[in-house]
Amino acid sequence: xxxxxxxxxxxxxxxxxxxxxxxxxxxxxxxxxxxxxxxxxxxxxxxxxxxxxxxxxxxxxxxxxxxxxxxxxxxxxxxxxxxxxxxxxxxxxxxxxxxxxxxxxxxxxxxxxxxxxxxxxxxxxxxxxxxxxxxxxxxxxxxxxxxxxxxxxxxxxxxxxxxxxxxxxxxxxxxxxxxxxxxxxxxxxxxxxxxxxxxxxxxxxxxxxxxxxxxxxxxxxxxxxxxxxxxxxxxxxxxxxxxxxxxxxxxxxxxxxxxxxxxxxxxxxxxxxxxxxxxxxxxxxxxxxxxxxxxxxxxxxxxxxxxxxxxxxxxxxxxxxxxxxxxxxxxxxxxxxxxxxxxxxxxxxxxxxxxxxxxxxxxxxxxxxxxxxxxxxxxxxxxxxxxxxxxxxxxxxxxxx
Numbered sequence: 001x002x003x004x005x006x007x008x009x010x011x012x013x014x015x016x017x018x019x020x021x022x023x024x025x026x027x028x029x030x031x032x033x034x035x036x037x038x039x040x041x042x043x044x045x046x047x048x049x050x051x052x053x054x055x056x057x058x059x060x061x062x063x064x065x066x067x068x069x070x071x072x073x074x075x076x077x078x079x080x081x082x083x084x085x086x087x088x089x090x091x092x093x094x095x096x097x098x099x100x101x102x103x104x105x106x107x108x109x110x111x112x113x114x115x116x117x118x119x120x121x122x123x124x125x126x127x128x129x130x131x132x133x134x135x136x137x138x139x140x141x142x143x144x145x146x147x148x149x150x151x152x153x154x155x156x157x158x159x160x161x162x163x164x165x166x167x168x169x170x171x172x173x174x175x176x177x178x179x180x181x182x183x184x185x186x187x188x189x190x191x192x193x194x195x196x197x198x199x200x201x202x203x204x205x206x207x208x209x210x211x212x213x214x215x216x217x218x219x220x221x222x223x224x225x226x227x228x229x230x231x232x233x234x235x236x237x238x239x240x241x242x243x244x245x246x247x248x249x250x251x252x253x254x255x256x257x258x259x260x261x262x263x264x265x266x267x268x269x270x271x272x273x274x275x276x277x278x279x280x281x282x283x284x285x286x287x288x289x290x291x292x293x294x295x296x297x298x299x300x301x302x303x304x305x306x307x308x309x310x311x312x313x314x315x316x317x318x319x320x321x322x323x324x325x326x327x328x329x330x331x332x333x334x335x336x337x338x339x340x341x342x343x344x345x346x347x348x349x350x351x352x353x354x355x356x357x358x359x360x361x362x363x364x365x366x367x368x369x370x371x372x373x374x375x376x377x378x379x380x381x382x383x384x385x386x387x388x389x390x391x392x393x394x395x396x397x398x399x400x401x
Contacts, residue, residue, distance in 0.1 A: 081115020139268010
């Protein structure tokens with residue numbers, strides 16, 4: 001740990017703080033569903049669609065944000081993302097219709113997140129550390145984002161109680177603006193090309209698209225997105241439907257954020273010692289078990305808290321393992337872009353998980369079907385990740401030889 005801090009301490013700290021703000025603010029959006037829907041007489045589908053659109057725009061913009069960061073360094077990309085993120089929150093505080101909510105919470109914040117979240121920031125970390133420390137460093141940065149989720153969630157609830165949902169969003173917009181000065185800590189430069197390995201964007205895309213492991217990782221990450229956004233947006237309302245106090249849902253999401261700190265750190269540590277794809281398969285199997293037990297047992301305050309702890313350990317543990325595998329397979333030269341394409345699949349899943357949760361509830365009055373789909377998808381993701389092998393592509397093997 002000491003040697004890791006000496007080699008990239010300021011970059012790692014800046015990356016961690018940006019992720020903590022970016023992901024911490026985003027983690028609390030589910031808390032705005034009830035007060036905004038109640039004030040304007042919306043069904044749950046309308047708010048869920050805006051958050052689903054946010055995840056879709058985030059995913060669609062991510063490969064482009066990643067490509068810019070790979071070629072020109074991450075500073076300008078993160079700076080632009082921070083501006084759009086803060087502007088989206090400020091406009092969301094004034095949203096009073098479907099279109100204004102979709103523009104602010106959906107489009108602006110979604111694009112802003114593409115420049116301030118995992119693919120770009122972990123690309124910075126991946127380029128700053130040697131290969132043997134990469135998985136651990138990514139785990140530390142992802143854990144910081146998880147701590148932001150834990151710290152910001154009760155803060156967001158307190159702001160809503162104190163200032164109302166609109167005032168709370170104004171304060172969150174000011175917090176998002178803190179990303180801008182933190183950009184100075186990202187001393188990121190494009191990775192120098194190794195002789196014989198320089199690629200154009202087209203060549204990098206062709207190489208990745210012809211690799212089966214790239215597609216298996218992407219499809220597995222789709223499942224992660226489906227599950228975390230469905231749970232993040234709809235779990236508080238689901239628990240209220242089960243006659244639990246509203247504060248229980250907030251506490252559960254805070255527990256997810258807290259234990260996600262440990263989960264992502266442990267995943268990063270294990271990823272440097274064990275097969276990352278096999279660890280991913282195990283994580284998805286455990287998610288299926290945890291969700292099944294949660295649905296099988298009576299829903300109580302205790303079972304809800306235990307679910308939050310268990311899911312927290314598995315929540316974003318997939319991120320350092322997935323990005324680390326991409327870096328092993330293809331190198332770090334185009335890591336932000338290729339990681340962004342994999343993340344696009346995550347966000348396609350996130351769009352469906354967030355939106356379908358609202359659609360199914362409004363049509364059936366229950367989330368049962370979506371929970372069942374989440375279990376089935378976990379099993380599929382485990383099967384998809386198991387055959388991936390961590391062998392660098394032939395181009396990197398020849399360069400090493």
